[in-house]
Amino acid sequence: MERMVHYGGFHTMVTDSKDYDFQEIERRWQSFWERNRTFAAGKDPSRPKFYVLDMFPYPSGSGLHIGHPEGYTATDIIARHRRARGFDVLHPIGWDAFGLPAEQHAVKTGTHPAANTQNNIANFRRQIKALGFSYDWDREIDTTDPRYFRWTQWIFLQLFRRGLAYVDERPVWWCPELRTVLANEEVIDGKSDVGGFPVERRNLRQWVLRITAYADRLLSGLEGLDWPDSTKRMQAAWIGRSEGAEITFGLEKPGPGGLRVFTTRPDTLFGCTYMVLAPEHGLVEALTTPEMRVAVGDYRRRAASKSDLERTDLAKDKTGVFTGSFAVNPVNGARLPIWVADYVLMGYGTGAIMAVPAHDERDFEFAARYSLPVVPVIEPADHSSNGQAPKLPYTGDGNLVHSDGYTGLDWREGGRRITTDLAAKGSARHSVNFKLRDWLFSRQRYWGEPIPIVWVSEGDYRRAAPRLAGALPEEPVSFEQDGVVRFALPLCESALPLELPPVQSYLPSGTGESALANVPGWVDIWFDFTTGMAVPATEPPPAGDTWIRARRETNTMPQWAGSCWYYLRFTDPRNSRQFASPEALARWGGPDLYVGGAEHAVLHLLYARFWHKVLFDIGAVPTDEPFRRLFHQGIILGEDGEKMAKSGGNAVSPDAIIESHGTDSLRLFLMFLGPLEAMKPWNPRGIEGPHRFLQKVWRDCIGDDGGANPKIAGGAQDSAELQKLLHETIRKVGDDIEALRFNTAISQMMIFENALHKEARVSRATALAFIQLLAPFAPHICEELWSRLGAPGLASEAPWPRFDPARISAAEVRLVFQVNGKHRGDRLVPAGLTQEQAVALATADPRVAAFAGNRTIVKVVYVPGRILNLVVS
RNA sequence: GCCCGGGUGGCGGAACGGUAGACGCUUCGGACUUAAAAUCCGAUUUCCGCAAGGAAGUGCCGGUUCGAAUCCGGCCCCGGGCACCA
Numbered sequence A: 001m002e003r004m005v006h007y008g009g010f011h012t013m014v015t016d017s018k019d020y021d022f023q024e025i026e027r028r029w030q031s032f033w034e035r036n037r038t039f040a041a042g043k044d045p046s047r048p049k050f051y052v053l054d055m056f057p058y059p060s061g062s063g064l065h066i067g068h069p070e071g072y073t074a075t076d077i078i079a080r081h082r083r084a085r086g087f088d089v090l091h092p093i094g095w096d097a098f099g100l101p102a103e104q105h106a107v108k109t110g111t112h113p114a115a116n117t118q119n120n121i122a123n124f125r126r127q128i129k130a131l132g133f134s135y136d137w138d139r140e141i142d143t144t145d146p147r148y149f150r151w152t153q154w155i156f157l158q159l160f161r162r163g164l165a166y167v168d169e170r171p172v173w174w175c176p177e178l179r180t181v182l183a184n185e186e187v188i189d190g191k192s193d194v195g196g197f198p199v200e201r202r203n204l205r206q207w208v209l210r211i212t213a214y215a216d217r218l219l220s221g222l223e224g225l226d227w228p229d230s231t232k233r234m235q236a237a238w239i240g241r242s243e244g245a246e247i248t249f250g251l252e253k254p255g256p257g258g259l260r261v262f263t264t265r266p267d268t269l270f271g272c273t274y275m276v277l278a279p280e281h282g283l284v285e286a287l288t289t290p291e292m293r294v295a296v297g298d299y300r301r302r303a304a305s306k307s308d309l310e311r312t313d314l315a316k317d318k319t320g321v322f323t324g325s326f327a328v329n330p331v332n333g334a335r336l337p338i339w340v341a342d343y344v345l346m347g348y349g350t351g352a353i354m355a356v357p358a359h360d361e362r363d364f365e366f367a368a369r370y371s372l373p374v375v376p377v378i379e380p381a382d383h384s385s386n387g388q389a390p391k392l393p394y395t396g397d398g399n400l401v402h403s404d405g406y407t408g409l410d411w412r413e414g415g416r417r418i419t420t421d422l423a424a425k426g427s428a429r430h431s432v433n434f435k436l437r438d439w440l441f442s443r444q445r446y447w448g449e450p451i452p453i454v455w456v457s458e459g460d461y462r463r464a465a466p467r468l469a470g471a472l473p474e475e476p477v478s479f480e481q482d483g484v485v486r487f488a489l490p491l492c493e494s495a496l497p498l499e500l501p502p503v504q505s506y507l508p509s510g511t512g513e514s515a516l517a518n519v520p521g522w523v524d525i526w527f528d529f530t531t532g533m534a535v536p537a538t539e540p541p542p543a544g545d546t547w548i549r550a551r552r553e554t555n556t557m558p559q560w561a562g563s564c565w566y567y568l569r570f571t572d573p574r575n576s577r578q579f580a581s582p583e584a585l586a587r588w589g590g591p592d593l594y595v596g597g598a599e600h601a602v603l604h605l606l607y608a609r610f611w612h613k614v615l616f617d618i619g620a621v622p623t624d625e626p627f628r629r630l631f632h633q634g635i636i637l638g639e640d641g642e643k644m645a646k647s648g649g650n651a652v653s654p655d656a657i658i659e660s661h662g663t664d665s666l667r668l669f670l671m672f673l674g675p676l677e678a679m680k681p682w683n684p685r686g687i688e689g690p691h692r693f694l695q696k697v698w699r700d701c702i703g704d705d706g707g708a709n710p711k712i713a714g715g716a717q718d719s720a721e722l723q724k725l726l727h728e729t730i731r732k733v734g735d736d737i738e739a740l741r742f743n744t745a746i747s748q749m750m751i752f753e754n755a756l757h758k759e760a761r762v763s764r765a766t767a768l769a770f771i772q773l774l775a776p777f778a779p780h781i782c783e784e785l786w787s788r789l790g791a792p793g794l795a796s797e798a799p800w801p802r803f804d805p806a807r808i809s810a811a812e813v814r815l816v817f818q819v820n821g822k823h824r825g826d827r828l829v830p831a832g833l834t835q836e837q838a839v840a841l842a843t844a845d846p847r848v849a850a851f852a853g854n855r856t857i858v859k860v861v862y863v864p865g866r867i868l869n870l871v872v873s
Numbered sequence B: 001g002c003c004c005g006g007g008u009g010g011c012g013g014a015a016c017g018g019u020a021g022a023c024g025c026u027u028c029g030g031a032c033u034u035a036a037a038a039u040c041c042g043a044u045u046u047c048c049g050c051a052a053g054g055a056a057g058u059g060c061c062g063g064u065u066c067g068a069a070u071c072c073g074g075c076c077c078c079g080g081g082c083a084c085c086a
Helices: A022-036 A069-082 A100-109 A114-130 A148-162 A211-224 A229-239 A268-269 A290-305 A361-369 A413-425 A457-472 A582-588 A601-616 A652-663 A663-672 A689-699 A720-738 A742-758 A764-774 A779-788 A835-844 A847-852
Strands: A003-007 A008-016 A048-055 A089-090 A165-175 A181-183 A200-209 A241-251 A259-263 A276-277 A320-327 A335-341 A352-355 A428-434 A451-455 A477-483 A484-490 A524-530 A534-536 A547-552 A593-597 A629-632 A811-819 A822-830 A857-863 A867-872
Touching: A008 A165, A022 A451, A022 A652, A048 A582, A069 A089, A069 A114, A069 A593, A069 A629, A069 A720, A089 A847, A100 A114, A100 A361, A148 A165, A148 A484, A148 A601, A200 A764, A211 A229, A211 A241, A211 A290, A211 A601, A241 A268, A241 A413, A259 A268, A259 A352, A268 A413, A276 A320, A290 A335, A290 A361, A320 A352, A320 A601, A335 A582, A352 A361, A352 A524, A361 A779, A413 A428, A451 A835, A457 A484, A457 A547, A534 A847, A582 A847, A652 A663, A663 A689, A663 A742, A663 A779, A689 A742, A689 A779, A720 A742, A720 A764, A742 A764, A811 A835, A822 A835, A822 A847, A835 A857, A835 A867, A847 A867
Parallel strands: A048 A089, A048 A593, A276 A335, A593 A629, A811 A867
Antiparallel strands: A003 A008, A165 A181, A165 A200, A241 A259, A241 A320, A241 A428, A276 A352, A320 A335, A451 A484, A451 A547, A477 A484, A524 A534, A524 A547, A811 A822, A857 A867
């Protein structure tokens, strides 16, 4: 029942079914490709390289839904097309496997999250393999594998060494009822996701990465990237660069010195009528007069208990309280009351502002509420104001008024002059601020990469420092707790990976630390700072002066960490001495194409760019941007047009469709649904179209005996029309794949198949060329047809058909006749027709004559081969 | 509020400023069949017409052009992002 096919020394069975038995065909070819490592990258270094990457998935317990294979199919088509065009293609897959759901499952069941994670990975792997993607499975990686996260920890140590990692008290969500810290995604509307208990902000010691040090480069680097404009704009807005001045105001009250503010509008300085400090500002205490102490204290307490949500979304009305103190405007000596208000944020600029209510919406609103003066100092330069004062607040362009020597200047020039003049007196400087904040990098979780740091006393730190010179930051990282200052010491590289110890319970400790804090033998240790070796502190200290008392860091890394650099690991996934060899990095670089959801437009893509730039700075990678070309696939909605959700009952699993129609049909349908980037509803009946298309292709290629259809003959001469159509199809399919326009490529192939179907005889070469075009989309059936038509080797390895422009140039073209721009007929005409000949043919046409016959032609527009438009009076 | 993206048949969607609705789904009719399924052939924007054909038509209003779904201006609606960042 099976025939043997010879191929490169291997043998494979091909099914002998006369019908299109997609289940058998898909199973067989998947196993053939796997056994022969058909898609292993790096087999031929003489070929140009192409690296195409999917955003790797989090292996959730619910398995793959139909949205996953959308992007994966797109990259697979690209990968297969590039191989056919002679590229050495790297197309890998792996698992972003640390994550909250696995930990929550572990908390509930008491089983190790790794066990659950491995089950989920096995299920994802099975589902993905059933889709026939041409991944290089030898390069599969898993971020929870110690052989992988060893290098995640290593990169963290590079950041630490360069002073890009530090600790700080930062607020986290704390749920008193659950006695645990919650992640942002576990907090919904101020309540815990589990149980619905109220949560509050609590300050805890956190690791923070100094991404702001790269703000300028992260912004400027966007320029050269081939990314969706919307994504670049979102990143730019997130980084939020703004230029202005930092101005120091004098204070009436002696002692605290000056009050520094940041403004983008130094030109409005004469319009400043009051000052505002954020409630957390360091000078509030010193500037509050005794009479105002109670009111200010109350206000600060209330502000502190508000969540971010309450301070922004819910607080439409601005509130504040006067401190009792005054500042002095450096430009005119005006006396300015200093207020405290939570519409000023401590985290931006200096945490204090000069308020110019005439030219700022927020200050205007506040001034109106508290009856503070409003002084306009900018007037529109053009005639639009017409002598009338503009409506306040006026935030547009204009010229300065009521500004002493600066009056009459354009606002830009005025701002520049004021800044320079004040700078000369030492009370201002040009300044740039970013919205981007440093990256809160620690999580009070068990299921994450342990941070490879121990905490030691100052004395021990000083003793260890000389021996660890290159591994320490210039400024030691330290924090104070209960009056004791502790210093951060890194594990040495040879001690990596630092693995997760077994624990009794995966619940956080109850004090806000992770479950790791409950493992005394792991946390409290004697530590050899030269080797990273450790023994529990309950045991006697080993001999030698390199052994010191230490407490391990109990925070773990966030899920973003592993995905910040995985694209680099794919180039050299089994390397145990480096995260990737320089040779592998030189060969593959970063992905030439990166495809994934737009939901990662900011965070993942920004964090990865940050790490990449740091690695570039230490000479570890050859480029300073990781992803040159980026594409977002759109979301596939449920049948009902709603977002697919497990709970909504509208989620579609690929398994059932593969069972009923085959993965080739599914792949085609996913790509046929609409533009890759568009949001599209799933239509369960629509799969029939692509499925019928494949059935037709099968029947036109395979005859009743299961061999080649007799209509396909080696020596057959194709009709000129079929040849023309074939070459149009070769060109369109190739162009469309390059541009990721798969839906129109499939349409074109359907058009070709419809033509093929009508032909009585077709040359074998044409049939094979068509199969080759279809192969990236529907690889299993094409591999089978390729083999049954007796073509050599594999469809997956055959070169892409050559486009011959000569074949599509026709002697006759269809010329459309228009009268006054309206379609009034058409006919086949010789290709090189002159305008005079065209007009003669057109006026002879009865329909054209009916509209133009007895009227004067005032103009002729002739586009050869397309239209002839007669403009008549 | 601000910044993007998008509105085309019953549905998903095609259309370098040049025949609007390719391709597919759905539906209807026909062929094959004892019958059904599958398959094959044909029709499927609306209105008028027996037909040939004509008219209207790409969210709404206006403009540019020989010619606009496409370009420009003003609105309406839907989706996404940001949101006191001084």
